[in-house]
Amino acid sequence: MKTNINKLLISSTLNIKDALQVINENGLSACFIVDKDSSKMIGIVTDGDIRRAILRNVDLFSSIMEISNRKFHYASIGDTSEKINSILSDNIKILPLLDSTGIPVDYATISHLRYLPIYEPSLHGNELSYLNECIKTGWISSQGRFVKEFENKFKEFINVPYALSTSNGTTALHLALVVLGIGPGDEVIVPDFTFVASINSIIYTGATPVLIDVNKDTFNIDTSLIEDKITHRTKAIMPVHLYGNPCDMDEILLIAKKYNLKVIEDAAEAFGSEFKGIKTGAFGDIGCFSFFGNKTITTGEGGMMVFKNEELFIKAKILRDHGMLPEKKYWHAYVGYNYRMTNMQAAIGVAQLERAKEIIEKKIQIGKGYRRELCKNILGIRLVKENTNSVNTYWLFSLVIESELGWNKGKIQQKLQDNGIETRNLFYPLHVMPPYNKYIKKDDKFHVTEYLSENGFSLPSSTFINDDNIKEIARIFSETYQMNTILK
Ligand SMILES: Cc1ncc(COP(=O)(O)O)c(C=O)c1O
Structure with a gap:
């Protein structure tokens, strides 16, 4: 499930009562104030701030900006789980996660760390x-x-x-x-x-x-x-x-x-x-x-x-x-x-x-980024070969874990999941599924399909993935790989 960040957002043009309404509905004890034109985050208001304002007899219809905290803690959407966890505390219970332009795209609390889905459409044009x-x-x-x-x-x-x-x-x-x-x-x-x-x-x-x-x-x-x-x-x-x-x-x-x-x-x-x-x-x-x-x-x-x-x-x-x-x-x-x-x-x-060119360009960059980071220090990951004759747009960036080199596919997928990173298994071979096994002919062999399907999975591949996300994913691979090989 992708995070619904909208439930936390309130425009800087609204008033304290509106903020109360947003907080009441989201149940998260806070709301993030965004600039009405740029959508960038410019402040945060908690239910405690509103309570204190009421005690000071501040009018509920005054601008939300009157009581907002403009110096707020935040993290970048690509920051590691460790970094995000290190900021969260009894005082900072909710942390906005901003993209590189300062727009809030997710949030983290102790019980909810940011989530990178396998795919999400990019629908912010016309x-x-x-x-x-x-x-x-x-x-x-x-x-x-x-x-x-x-x-x-x-x-x-x-x-x-x-x-x-x-x-x-x-x-x-x-x-x-x-x-x-x-x-x-x-x-x-x-x-x-x-x-x-x-x-x-x-x-x-x-x-x-x-x-x-x-x-x-x-x-x-x-x-x-x-x-x-x-x-x-x-x-x-x-x-x-x-x-x-x-x-x-x-x-x-x-x-x-x-x-x-x-x-x-x-x-x-x-x-x-x-x-x-x-x-x-x-x-x-x-x-x-x-x-x-x-x-x-x-x-x-x-x-x-x-x-x-x-x-x-x-x-x-x-x-x-x-x-x-x-x-x-x-x-x-x-x-x-x-x-x-x-x-x-x-x-x-x-x-x-x-926006097709922009979307395709971004996906190619994501593919190249994954290739670069995953191939740095990590052995035993099989990627499709780069072909100078062709352009791969990496619909879903997919890889295969070479189990013989100390990897365990389930373990790495679980580690990624624990860090809020969704993965998706590669397709099952068609011939193993009930409606299709009747199409197997005598002497048919599907060793490669079976190998890829058993050992492969895809990584988050939508255009929202950035370099920091890719580096964090590669870091998780690298740590899990080292742990695996040390334990062996
Ligand atoms: C390889 C392939 N062929 C065909 C389809 C069918 O497309 P649709 O889901 O739009 O019917 C899909 C995607 O879902 C696909 O991945």
Whole structure:
């Protein structure tokens, strides 16, 4: 659960009674006063301050600034738990945690230390104002200016001729397979190590998924294993750019060309990633993206398909809209779907795209920061290999603990959790889960997927993570590692 800092904040323009109200509701005996324009913290007021003011007959409707403590104790959001704990005392029961600009983003008490979630969306651009526009104008369904605008800006960003928004990433993948004519009797190649939506979308069509192990250096489909799995029924390959790391699209396209296979890129986790200067999603016949709340850019729920071929785009658009022909309203030429995105989702998407470069840049910096700090003094952490040909946008910064080097994954995750740092296990291999183990074929081996899944996890990766957070996380790794090796 992410901290709700808003329950502690009060604008400097309000009065003492308002502060009493805030304190009464938050139950934390204090509130943080923020400047109305800059949102920076400028004072703190406790219930004791208000009690003393009442005894001095101060008017409850006077400005909160009259009784605020402007010289207050605080810590930085990246400070270590030790430092934060050392400030908290019987006198200082609540400590604001500020970001580098002085804005309060969290708080600490003896029973609540700051919390770094695995992901949280960054929604402080025009998201709210564009959403407001949808509500005010009544354009809340799938018509309205933002849907077209989002699609147009998205295709420009990826540098492809056509883009079509969908209700989510899973519907984008399903529609992509349908439009490419994939159905019962066909086989589609997919990595064993991915989120279930990749394989589910294949199963929805009636086609059979063919599972392939992944590469230990990239966590992506092992291209050297693909050709052995191709049969006369194979119709397509679905490479997944896992955790933001691009697949080697040269190798995949080469195989696809040799065997006349379609390529549906699952770029749900790789918005903005690049292979040889080209954005992921732009290589295949169709590229699919997800804008779920934890994705690099989000629309709450939402998806996008990108195409090079106009015919495929038109067909997908008709099928997305109940199979209705655009030139003949309410005439349905196909059994289609309702896979449309709403104007409200697209409004958020347009605002997110306005900050896409900034968000991507920040995520790349976070990835590089983790790499730098984790590789300094610590042995036995496996990261995906850096590839000079590609740009990894590190959707979730993921690593694998080499258990043979004295690490214990559970121990380090627990230590991080104790310090308010959330981690998330890597995906389970698909083949071990009940709905999918029927797709295992004789002699199939998934050693790498099993190894990564068992030993890996992701670290907090949202754009709010700063250098101090990364250093603290690396310090916890380093201490736990040394303790482990000493104890052995
Ligand atoms: C690899 C992958 N494919 C597909 C999806 C499906 O996207 P959505 O959740 O938007 O349906 C996701 C994300 O959730 C994903 O991580």
